[in-house]
Amino acid sequence: MLDQQAPPLDRVFQALADPARRAMVERLCRGPASVSELAQPFDMSLSAVVQHLQVLESSGLVRSQKTGRVRTCTIEPTVLRSAEHWIIARRTSWERRLDRLGNLLAETSDQPDHGSTP
Amino acid sequence: MLDQQAPPLDRVFQALADPARRAMVERLCRGPASVSELAQPFDMSLSAVVQHLQVLESSGLVRSQKTGRVRTCTIEPTVLRSAEHWIIARRTSWERRLDRLGNLLAETSDQPDHGSTP
């Protein structure tokens, strides 16, 4: 499967890269579900679904517990949030840069000669 | 490489699943860079870096143009934002559910009998 030692973000983004797994996450965001409930929308074997579920669990995005013969799955929103945070950090980094460029442009057009006056 | 026909989100999350590619995105959020500037922090062949760059480009996260012998790369923030939006949509879905549960709990403990009043 997926390297258990890999940094969390690797595993989270890898998990989200598959449409079936994203669909399962979407489903679980609306509430817990059993394995076969999760499998129901898909045109693949139960085994394949369970393997996707293992990827989701190993990324931490999903947790599950077995009661009787039924395994119930739930999302772990904090992990989804860690991915969100990484993206937001990139966006702010990029926006800061835009601001700097904007300021620089405004400065040089308002006062074409500013810092070097003796 | 990566399936060009795959839905954008697949390719975006797949691209972000690799630490080297995330590092390149981080670098590019602070400003444009040439291929060899991007390669400099890494202990891998230039060829490997270019291949990572191709994954990033095919996801739409990065654009590049060649001037003379230098290829200059920039991020495409809108694509990063599409990933952010997907995650935020999940979070709000999950939070709405929490709210419903909270309301239900408060309702049933405040007024054990509410909706059936004529």
Added chain:
DNA sequence: TTATCGCTTAAGTAATCACTTGACTGTTGG
């Protein structure tokens, strides 16, 4: 009790991934 349900495990396969090396093509400073 037993047949069915709800998974679980194992093994196999074709495709994709993340690299590598090496040979090559334009570009440009001296």
Added chain:
DNA sequence: CCAACAGTCAAGTGATTACTTAAGCGATAA
């Protein structure tokens, strides 16, 4: 001009991915 530079292309390799089928196993409803 021409050597070093910046990047490109092709092919090969071993690991991982996304499945499949098939067999098994512990609950549980009739």
